[in-house]
Amino acid sequence: MEFLILIIILVFYGISYYFKKRIVPKIKGSIGEYKVASKLKRLNKKEYLVLNDILLKNGDLTTQIDHIVISKSGIFVIETKNYKGWIHGHQNSEYWTQTIYKHKSKLRNPIKQNWVHVLAIKKTLSEYNYIKYFPIVVFAGDGKLKNVTTTLPVVYNNKLIRTIKNLNEQESLSYSQMELISDKLLKSNITDRKVSKSHSLQVKKQIRERNKKEKQKICPKCGNKLIKKRGKYGKFYGCYNFPKCRYTINIK
Ligand SMILES: [Zn+2]
Numbered sequence: 001m002e003f004l005i006l007i008i009i010l011v012f013y014g015i016s017y018y019f020k021k022r023i024v025p026k027i028k029g030s031i032g033e034y035k036v037a038s039k040l041k042r043l044n045k046k047e048y049l050v051l052n053d054i055l056l057k058n059g060d061l062t063t064q065i066d067h068i069v070i071s072k073s074g075i076f077v078i079e080t081k082n083y084k085g086w087i088h089g090h091q092n093s094e095y096w097t098q099t100i101y102k103h104k105s106k107l108r109n110p111i112k113q114n115w116v117h118v119l120a121i122k123k124t125l126s127e128y129n130y131i132k133y134f135p136i137v138v139f140a141g142d143g144k145l146k147n148v149t150t151t152l153p154v155v156y157n158n159k160l161i162r163t164i165k166n167l168n169e170q171e172s173l174s175y176s177q178m179e180l181i182s183d184k185l186l187k188s189n190i191t192d193r194k195v196s197k198s199h200s201l202q203v204k205k206q207i208r209e210r211n212k213k214e215k216q217k218i219c220p221k222c223g224n225k226l227i228k229k230r231g232k233y234g235k236f237y238g239c240y241n242f243p244k245c246r247y248t249i250n251i252k
Helices: 002-040 110-124 157-167 175-188 193-215
Strands: 049-058 061-071 074-081 086-090 095-100 103-108 133-139 144-149 154-156 226-231 234-239 248-250
Touching: 002 049, 002 061, 002 074, 002 157, 049 110, 049 175, 049 193, 061 110, 061 175, 061 193, 074 110, 074 157, 095 248, 103 110, 110 133, 110 175, 133 157, 144 154, 154 157
Parallel strands: 074 133, 086 144, 133 154
Antiparallel strands: 049 061, 061 074, 086 095, 095 103, 226 234, 234 248
């Protein structure tokens, strides 16, 4: 009987652990994306074409883009984050910090993540090399942006529409060009489930390999040594190959 109770307790812990680690982040992500998508619905359909959740090929890898908005002045590439707590970070660092009370955790710099998305779209739309790109990071949760130093827009969801409209100044695309671009992106969108599954496996593998290298103090980007440095914002590890390679890790 006691043995049975023990088994039940273990199974219960197993399930709740899995739920916290795997299911909750996914749900949070989807809620953030849903919130942003519903905001983007307010944009005038005659001036803006909105695509949500696009998966593009990027070399051997694939990359998932939360939202793409095509306008007369160019393409807005939007990365959505749904975080609580206080968010700190710089435009060029690898990681940002989330603080909840005294608990700190790190997140991948969303500006850099979004940059990869911009490059993937550029590659897909290589015949339109005159397009201007506007990357935007949106925080759709309760998180407060406390010390985010960047020249690119990192905004709350309620400022998103205003940010897009302010940047949509110069006309460089006609409506029919916008439609062609939208068609091209939708045609390139990978909808096959198997591919998306292998995408998430790839991402996990990449993260594991990067963490391993960081532990060994090897730059995951170029393979040089990571060395301790001191900068404006305190101590950090930077690549030996600086300024050719700008990989950094914060020291907590
Ligand atoms: Zn490096």
